[in-house]
Amino acid sequence: MSQALFNPFKDLIFDEHFCFLTGALTNEKMTVFPEWLLNHFKFGEERIEMMDKTKSYTYADLKVPCSVEVKAAFDALDLKVQEAYKNGFEGMASLDQELLFQWTGRMVYGLLYYEMLYERDRLLKQGEEFELAGALKERFGYFHLMLQSIIEPVSFIGKKPWSIVVFPLKYSSDIFSYRDDAVNLMFQFGVNGFGFIACLQDNGVIRENQNEILEKMEGHVLHPVQFEELYARFHYSDYILQYKPEYKIENQEHGVVIEVETNGKQPVFGLWDENIFAQLLSNYWQVYGIERDDILKFQKPPLSFLENPYSKDFINPESIKLPF
Known part of the structure; x- marks a missing residue:
């Protein structure tokens, strides 16, 4: 694993003041699901449950902290996908798979981020330490590194x-x-x-x-x-x-x-x-x-x-x- 780039799974850093992708201090946020997608299909107010079914959020409320650079990179990617989407299958199939990985990865990682937050807070309330198995730390860390390809x-x-x-x-x-x-x-x-x-x-x-x-x-x-x-x-x-x-x-x-x-x-x-x-x-x-x-x-x-x-x-x- 590269030591030069931020890896939140190394020390389990999930904090609203640190960019989810770079670890930079920030007050900016972006939606987990692209805003154009939420608006086009009008599912922002629908609810999504966490894995254990005891906590839910509206899709529009799912937001992750991000640097200005990261938000700009995903905004640019959204424009490419939105244009491709207008051309249906041919448009989407023409996109480079790395772009689809980044676009899809943003949503999957955002949901994973919320799962981490929820589990951490749940354990803290019980006086227990938040920890992940080594295999999951490694797997999620690799995924996070690959997702950084959008800016790094x-x-x-x-x-x-x-x-x-x-x-x-x-x-x-x-x-x-x-x-x-x-x-x-x-x-x-x-x-x-x-x-x-x-x-x-x-x-x-x-x-x-x-x-x-x-x-x-x-x-x-x-x-x-x-x-x-x-x-x-x-x-x-x-x-x-x-x-x-x-x-x-x-x-x-x-x-x-x-x-x-x-x-x-x-x-x-x-x-x-x-x-x-x-x-x-x-x-x-x-x-x-x-x-x-x-x-x-x-x-x-x-x-x-x-x-x-x-x-x-x-x-x-x-x-x-x-x-x-």
């Missing part, structure tokens, strides 16, 4: 540390679908025209694992029920992934260079348990009234809207009669 000379060579997929998606024009798993650094975003899924620190392993279905999808505009199934596949794959991302990080004259290290180790996925996956998938499909028992039926293959269970052919989205 941090570059990536070779294989990228993330899996990001962008695809055409059909939604009603006023629907905005969003999910995250901040602790596992995952994000899902879908609107009329496009959707994308991001695993922000898996070293591209999950995309490789799901490459077969991604290739079958090409040329199709996904139905929302397919989008939810695809994200469930990514999410569950992350859950059973038995792999610790490792990096070679060098301080060179022109900045910090990050390279994915494999050390000859092959990523290993644990056993895919259809019962657990069906339960996860039913959570995503509940809007369609599809329950776990509808997904798993005795002596029948699991229900899928992505692949025909017998031929393994991709299911044409236009053949799906569910609403979108």
Whole structure:
């Protein structure tokens, strides 16, 4: 880990007077979710719960301390994404994946920041010390370093540390679908025209694992029920992934260079348990009234809207009669 750049996870520094990205003293703040996104889809007053479900905030109230430099950098990035968004799938797909990593990472890190604040304050009230496991400190520290690429000379060579997929998606024009798993650094975003899924620190392993279905999808505009199934596949794959991302990080004259290290180790996925996956998938499909028992039926293959269970052919989205 580079010692030259701020790492809040080293000493667990989460304070409203220190910029979340650089550690600089500041009185400035910025929203966790881009303001144009909050305004466009009008979800600023909706509430989001912390992981333990005992604390919630409105999306508009989620703000992180930032330096003027950091706010300007994310404002500039927002303008690029907003312009791309106007052109739907083609616009978003044309964006460099590093920009999508930074844009997505801002929201995921902001939510992670609030989880850290909440847990710290909860433990302090109980007279306990706030601490994180060493593996989480390292993982989140790497993520934070990568996010600093928006303002610092941090570059990536070779294989990228993330899996990001962008695809055409059909939604009603006023629907905005969003999910995250901040602790596992995952994000899902879908609107009329496009959707994308991001695993922000898996070293591209999950995309490789799901490459077969991604290739079958090409040329199709996904139905929302397919989008939810695809994200469930990514999410569950992350859950059973038995792999610790490792990096070679060098301080060179022109900045910090990050390279994915494999050390000859092959990523290993644990056993895919259809019962657990069906339960996860039913959570995503509940809007369609599809329950776990509808997904798993005795002596029948699991229900899928992505692949025909017998031929393994991709299911044409236009053949799906569910609403979108």
